[in-house]
Amino acid sequence: MSILDQESRSAPPTRESSRRPARWPARPWARDALFAVAALAVAFIAILPGRDGAGPSISLMQLVASMAAMTVAAVGLNLLMGYAKLVSLGQGGFYAIGAYATAWLVLDGGWHPLLAIAGALALCGAVGAVVAVASMQLRGPQFSVITLVLAILVERILNEGALFGRLAGYPNHAQHGTTGLPPIEVLGFTLEPPMIANTVATVMVPVVVVTALVVIVSRNIARSPWGSSLSAIGESEMLASHLGVDVFHRKVSVFVLASVFGGLGGVITTLCFAHLQPETFDIFLTITIVLAVVFGGSGTVLGPLVGAVGIVWLEQSDILAQLGDLQQEYISSQWYLSTPGLVGVLFVLTLFLMPKGIVGTIGALVMGRRQRADVAEDDGAGLQETAGLPATAEAVSDASVDGASPAGRAGEPLLVMRGVGKNFGGLKAVADMDLTVGRGQIHAVIGPNGAGKSTLANLLTGVYKPSSGSVRFEGREITGLAPHKVARAGVARTFQTPQLFHDATVLDNVLAGFPDTGRTPLWAAALKPPSRYRRDAEMRAEAERLLNLVGLTEFTRLRAGELPYGKQRALEIARALASQPELIVLDEPAAGLLATETAGLGDLLLSLRAHGYALIVVEHHMDLVARIADQVTCMDQGRLLSRGTPQQVLSDEGVVSAYLGKPMEEHS
Numbered sequence: 317m318s319i320l321d322q323e324s325r326s327a328p329p330t331r332e333s334s335r336r337p338a339r340w341p342a343r344p345w346a347r348d349a350l351f352a353v354a355a356l357a358v359a360f361i362a363i364l365p366g367r368d369g370a371g372p373s374i375s376l377m378q379l380v381a382s383m384a385a386m387t388v389a390a391v392g393l394n395l396l397m398g399y400a401k402l403v404s405l406g407q408g409g410f411y412a413i414g415a416y417a418t419a420w421l422v423l424d425g426g427w428h429p430l431l432a433i434a435g436a437l438a439l440c441g442a443v444g445a446v447v448a449v450a451s452m453q454l455r456g457p458q459f460s461v462i463t464l465v466l467a468i469l470v471e472r473i474l475n476e477g478a479l480f481g482r483l484a485g486y487p488n489h490a491q492h493g494t495t496g497l498p499p500i501e502v503l504g505f506t507l508e509p510p511m512i513a514n515t516v517a518t519v520m521v522p523v524v525v526v527t528a529l530v531v532i533v534s535r536n537i538a539r540s541p542w543g544s545s546l547s548a549i550g551e552s553e554m555l556a557s558h559l560g561v562d563v564f565h566r567k568v569s570v571f572v573l574a575s576v577f578g579g580l581g582g583v584i585t586t587l588c589f590a591h592l593q594p595e596t597f598d599i600f601l602t603i604t605i606v607l608a609v610v611f612g613g614s615g616t617v618l619g620p621l622v623g624a625v626g627i628v629w630l631e632q633s634d635i636l637a638q639l640g641d642l643q644q645e646y647i648s649s650q651w652y653l654s655t656p657g658l659v660g661v662l663f664v665l666t667l668f669l670m671p672k673g674i675v676g677t678i679g680a681l682v683m684g685r686r687q688r689a690d691v692a693e694d695d696g697a698g699l700q701e702t703a704g705l706p707a708t709a710e711a712v713s714d715a716s717v718d719g720a721s722p723a724g725r726a727g728e729p730l731l732v733m734r735g736v737g738k739n740f741g742g743l744k745a746v747a748d749m750d751l752t753v754g755r756g757q758i759h760a761v762i763g764p765n766g767a768g769k770s771t772l773a774n775l776l777t778g779v780y781k782p783s784s785g786s787v788r789f790e791g792r793e794i795t796g797l798a799p800h801k802v803a804r805a806g807v808a809r810t811f812q813t814p815q816l817f818h819d820a821t822v823l824d825n826v827l828a829g830f831p832d833t834g835r836t837p838l839w840a841a842a843l844k845p846p847s848r849y850r851r852d853a854e855m856r857a858e859a860e861r862l863l864n865l866v867g868l869t870e871f872t873r874l875r876a877g878e879l880p881y882g883k884q885r886a887l888e889i890a891r892a893l894a895s896q897p898e899l900i901v902l903d904e905p906a907a908g909l910l911a912t913e914t915a916g917l918g919d920l921l922l923s924l925r926a927h928g929y930a931l932i933v934v935e936h937h938m939d940l941v942a943r944i945a946d947q948v949t950c951m952d953q954g955r956l957l958s959r960g961t962p963q964q965v966l967s968d969e970g971v972v973s974a975y976l977g978k979p980m981e982e983h984s
């Protein structure tokens with residue numbers, strides 16, 4: 317039923333698409349294949365020096381192993397911290413669980429090493445799930461503290477639990493008669509760790525392949541609708557739920573995934589170093605993983621890799637030790653910073669000088685340059701316009717919204733709210749309100765500040781559960797459903813203050829509006845089957861058409877945060893349309909718009925009505941209300957004050973005295 321159902325091929329090429337330089341390779345699957353080949357190639361090049369097992373290459377392979385372990389753990393943390401903005405300080409704990417559980421299941425449990433690895437990762441996932449369920453209601457610092465407690469607990473258990481050899485490490489002579497885990501055998505191959513001179517460290521092959529696969533999979537996830545849902549959660553959980561995302565489950569899922577990747581870092585450590593010392597799994601490990609993400613670029617695909625490689629190299633090279641010596645020589649032999657202290661200083665400097673990290677900073681520079689080039693090519697037409705919305709009705713019809721529409725069913729009540737009320741303590745914000753909206757109808761809700769208009773919208777969209785009454789949508793009871801369920805039922809909304817992904821492009825903002833953001837399963841995001849490519853192409857074509865509809869074609873690749881306010885409102889409407897709703901609730905869409913923009917908004921809303929959308933418009937601009945609304949409901953003190961056509965309501969004496977102050981004609 318979307319206005320987008322028409323053949324996308326029929327759309328005329330936009331200026332944006334006609335002048336945009338083609339990316340190479342042009343096809344998304346070819347770009348992904350190239351990335352995968354490059355990742356695997358880098359992985360194999362990294363272990364080339366160890367191919368003959370010569371003594372000096374052993375320490376190099378140990379360095380690569382440490383980098384691989386740190387990369388995998390940092391990639392997991394980045395999904396959690398970089399995208400969903402859930403700052404976990406427990407990643408070191410999962411790393412330790414993965415390492416020790418693998419060794420323990422092999423040595424004490426007698427499990428086959430591959431089974432032990434699977435068991436260790438499952439344990440990390442299970443512990444992650446418990447911690448996530450327990451902590452997901454917490455926000456910001458409280459969440460971080462809970463995860464930090466986990467890391468500290470794990471470290472204490474390893475240090476003090478006799479089972480894990482205490483300070484003797486694991487395995488140890490007293491318990492196992494050996495200080496090294498035997499190399500694992502898989503399909504007749506012995507996977508030797510990089511520990512013995514003149515022995516080829518064969519385990520490095522699966523280690524770097526798995527590391528490359530983790531980077532590839534995390535890139536797939538980050539660039540999928542599943543990844544968009546994480547960014548949405550990071551931006552605002554309220555926004556995410558209105559995009560159809562089941563926030564609680566998604567947060568638990570990403571935490572479990574991050575925990576498993578953290579555990580995989582530990583598994584790599586066990587396989588490569590064969591002996592575990594509890595002090596290497598201290599709180600400093602967790603901080604190093606966080607630093608790797610921040611240093612490389614949190615919320616970027618390559619950031620954790622670059623950060624992990626950089627941090628491990630710094631820690632293991634002589635540079636920091638030499639800096640320590642220099643301090644002792646020239647500043648003080650008593651007061652100087654050792655390696656952990658210097659890493660801490662690096663952390664602080666990174667936060668101040670490069671808050672986006674290495675990859676993020678480079679990415680921002682490249683994006684800025686591209687955008688400046690776009691604007692320079694733009695012959696002044698696009699950015700200098702102030703109106704983000706189509707200024708004329710012709711502009712709207714030019715945008716060709718003649719797709720399939722539910723207009724044929726117009727008149728049937730789509731939404732029926734009956735006796736709805738909401739109390740906040742002793743305050744009746746909404747009391748006994750009815751509201752009926754038919755398909756293809758614009759229903760304006762007006763009233764003085766504090767009348768309860770936004771609360772009514774929030775009751776409909778699931779933000780608040782009604783204290784009384786019922787809400788039916790398309791004949792289905794949706795009273796008290798969570799916002800993501802209401803969104804999935806076909807109700808989209810925009811907000812009083814536009815809620816956008818300010819750092820993402822305009823196009824990506826619209827893409828986040830598609831139902832896929834809430835519905836794509838993790839496996840499809842991670843593995844990217846052919847159907848995902850087809851769907852991505854469809855969504856992209858539809859998103860470009862929607863941007864054309866709301867007059868934002870020129871700005872497709874601009875960052876949303878750089879759009880003028882009016883255009884941000886237009887973008888929010890395009891994103892709402894992407895969810896293919898039946899009903900759109902617009903909370904004060906004309907607030908902050910210029911007169912020309914308000915006129916353009918009116919055109920757009922009328923055009924949406926013409927194509928069968930039902931709209932509820934909470935608004936203070938009476939000119940706009942009078943022009944577009946079929947029905948107007950005026951609220952005062954949470955109750956119905958007047959209802960009828962715009963003419964009836966705007967000339968109602970009660971409305972004039974409680975809200976307008978003077979009759980509508982005198983306003984203009």
Ligand SMILES: Nc1ncnc2c1ncn2[C@@H]1O[C@H](COP(=O)(O)OP(=O)(O)OP(=O)(O)O)[C@@H](O)[C@H]1O
Pocket residue numbers: 740743745763764765766767768769770771772
């Ligand atoms: N979460 C809340 N907790 C307590 N009181 C609330 C809450 N949300 C709204 N209210 C109160 O409910 C009443 C109605 O508020 P609401 O925001 O719905 O009014 P409104 O008509 O949308 O006003 P405006 O036009 O200023 O946006 C106000 O008195 C407000 O202070």
